Amino acid sequence: MSSAVEQQWTTRLRKKLVVAMPASQLLPDTQPSYVASWIYVFGVTTMASLGMVILTGCVLALEGPVWWHQSSVGHYVNSLHLWSVEVFFFAMVVHLWGKYFMAAWRGKRALTWITGAVTFLVSVGAAFTGYLSQSNFDSQWISTQAKDGINSTGVGGFFNVLNLGQMLMWHIVLLPLGAVVLTGLHVLLVRYRGVVPPFEEKGAA
Amino acid sequence: MKKAFRPDVDAPEYRGTYSPYDILKEGTIAFVVVAILVFALATIFGSPDEPEVTIKAWANGAPIDFAQTALSELNGSSISASYGAPYNHNAPGQQLGPLTLAKWVGVRIPINSAQDFVVGPLEALPNAPQLDQALQQWKSASSSQQSSWLTAATNAEPHFTFQSGTLNLHTTSAGPVPVMISNLEAMARSGALDQSLVNGGNFYTTDYTKPLLFISDSAYLSDLGAKQHLLGTQWGMMNETGSYPGQSWLWLYTFFYQVPPMSTSSNADVEVFALMGLLSLVFVFVPFIPGLRSLPRLTRVYRLIWREHYRDVEKA
Numbered sequence: 295m296s297s298a299v300e301q302q303w304t305t306r307l308r309k310k311l312v313v314a315m316p317a318s319q320l321l322p323d324t325q326p327s328y329v330a331s332w333i334y335v336f337g338v339t340t341m342a343s344l345g346m347v348i349l350t351g352c353v354l355a356l357e358g359p360v361w362w363h364q365s366s367v368g369h370y371v372n373s374l375h376l377w378s379v380e381v382f383f384f385a386m387v388v389h390l391w392g393k394y395f396m397a398a399w400r401g402k403r404a405l406t407w408i409t410g411a412v413t414f415l416v417s418v419g420a421a422f423t424g425y426l427s428q429s430n431f432d433s434q435w436i437s438t439q440a441k442d443g444i445n446s447t448g449v450g451g452f453f454n455v456l457n458l459g460q461m462l463m464w465h466i467v468l469l470p471l472g473a474v475v476l477t478g479l480h481v482l483l484v485r486y487r488g489v490v491p492p493f494e495e496k497g498a499a
Numbered sequence: 500m501k502k503a504f505r506p507d508v509d510a511p512e513y514r515g516t517y518s519p520y521d522i523l524k525e526g527t528i529a530f531v532v533v534a535i536l537v538f539a540l541a542t543i544f545g546s547p548d549e550p551e552v553t554i555k556a557w558a559n560g561a562p563i564d565f566a567q568t569a570l571s572e573l574n575g576s577s578i579s580a581s582y583g584a585p586y587n588h589n590a591p592g593q594q595l596g597p598l599t600l601a602k603w604v605g606v607r608i609p610i611n612s613a614q615d616f617v618v619g620p621l622e623a624l625p626n627a628p629q630l631d632q633a634l635q636q637w638k639s640a641s642s643s644q645q646s647s648w649l650t651a652a653t654n655a656e657p658h659f660t661f662q663s664g665t666l667n668l669h670t671t672s673a674g675p676v677p678v679m680i681s682n683l684e685a686m687a688r689s690g691a692l693d694q695s696l697v698n699g700g701n702f703y704t705t706d707y708t709k710p711l712l713f714i715s716d717s718a719y720l721s722d723l724g725a726k727q728h729l730l731g732t733q734w735g736m737m738n739e740t741g742s743y744p745g746q747s748w749l750w751l752y753t754f755f756y757q758v759p760p761m762s763t764s765s766n767a768d769v770e771v772f773a774l775m776g777l778l779s780l781v782f783v784f785v786p787f788i789p790g791l792r793s794l795p796r797l798t799r800v801y802r803l804i805w806r807e808h809y810r811d812v813e814k815a
Contacts, residue, residue: 325520326513328808335529342529346537363548372548373541376743381537383748395800399786401510411783418748425746431549432740435724438715439735446593446769448600451585451607456712459705492805493796494511495812 320485328492333392337484339385344477346378348470359462360429379421386414398490406487409480413473420469426461437461507792515808549740552714552723554696558687561719562661566668568717569683570656572612573676574649577716580612586712587611593769600769608708616713620695621682630682633675640674648674664688731756751775 299305353371354362362368390410399407425436437455444450454460504511558565571577575589583590584601585608592601621634637645655670666684668677686692696710714720721730729735736753739745752775761767761774785791795801802809 321522322520323522324517327516327518327811328513328805329520330518330807331804333804338525338529339533341526342533343537345530346533350537369546369548370541373544373546374537376546377540377544378533378537380540380744381533387748392804394785395795395798396804397507397792397795397801399792400506400508403510404786407786408783411785415779415783418746421746421748428548430551431723431727432547434551434711434714435720435727435729435735438711438720439724439729439731443768443772445582445585445601446766447772448584448604450601451604454585454608454706454708456708457706462705491510491513492808493506493801495809 315482315486322485326489326491329489333388334489336385336389336392340382340389341477341481343378343382343385344473347375347382348474350375350378351466351470355466359427363430379424383417383421386417390414396490397493400490401487403483403487403490406480406483409476409483413476413480416469416472416476420465420473423461423465423469426455427458427465429458433458506796508786515811544743547739547741547743549727552720553690554687554693554710554714555690557714557717557719558684558692561717562666562684562688563659564717564719565687566659566661566666566680566684567656568713569617569680570649570652570676571716572616572713573618573679574653575613576653577612579610579616579712579716582610593766595766595769595773610709610712612712615709616696617679617683620686620692621679623695624682624686624691627682629678633678633682636675637679644674648672648676652676652680751778 350371354368354375357365357368362372393407393410422436422440426433426440440455441450444453444455453464554565568577572580575581579586581589583592584604584606587606587610592599618634618637621630624630640648651670652668652673655668655673658669660667660669666681668680670677683692686695693710696713697707698704699709724730724735725733727740728738729740731753734750734753734757736756737745737747737749752771755761755771755774756767761770764770781788781791
């Protein structure tokens, strides 16, 4: 019986996870002393603003895609959504440059960098489809301009920026799902590998 | 044999001290600070909401431009009519060297500009005997006869007038074309063309491909875009209506449209997309690209980030 339990997929996965990511690593209470710069703030700021983006987007979703044109409350929630996106990108870009100058991929952390970079690209797509989903002049203009670039690659036949329904679904389901899953993976990798140590100078680290 | 230490790939083992770190407290404080910042920005600056352009507004605001655009759909000279894939076969599309990507994918969103934007909507108009007769004349004519009428109407374009709600093409040799364009203009001015192009005969719809293509063939839309500093030559891709920040993260994308050879290329879109695709791959795979991955070590910007650490190390 116990051998059968040991062979279960669930048991084996749990054991591997516990070894790879003990609770003290997943939720640490100490960190290396070199993590002492303002630049480190921008990682958690990116996460916090992503939370605000999702929260305000969910409030907009409660009343539907044209609510914000018809209600002052809806317009205010749209303003919160817009500014949380602006803060999100600002924080993410500073975070990325900071990590570049730390060469944060060192020490088997390449996948951490890659998940972060892909999250940035997916977020650009999520923001773009958000602009297309506004159902106002801005979305008319952006969609009619962007179609030429996307059509030129052949992708336009499948990803039609003039189709509001398709763009809205990408904006509120597919791309946020991608961004959130990638962000989760990125954070787990940071906890798994730890924060990259400084470059060694004069023989000390 | 021990592998040599590669400073841009490997990280030294840290044997220094550790400091207390409350990850949940940090996350909570960050969220509260971001929330306060976002509420402040939203309260002070709000967000833009420039109303959408309707075909009705276009036909009423620029009736001559509307008539000229409708004629261009009929004679096949509009952007949509001569676009190529994914809408039709009327152009080879853009090329990236020998690669004709759009053409290979083919026509997946079929658009027949004359039928979809002019003839089809007119056919749906009820109780219009003169229009019915004009449409019958149009459909039963040979293509050379249609071309002859369209050429006459196109030549009269500079003389189109619109007075007291009536469009006059000032030509007598364009067959049924003046009646068709005038009726389409009246249909558009009433708002009926918006509805016809949006729903295409269905009750529910979320697809605005046809009305957007039709409007974007006009000079009216591009004039509005220019006023809002949204044209490509105005770095419009990263701008927003009014004075709000737009998609500033697309700066590099729009930058490439401003520089040769893309700024003068008829294949600019696919060239910029290919370049950005390549740069995106470089960005993602920086850890594996020699030279690029060494810049952080060589520029020594990290000394600013870890200045306290190096100060402590130097003291020790």
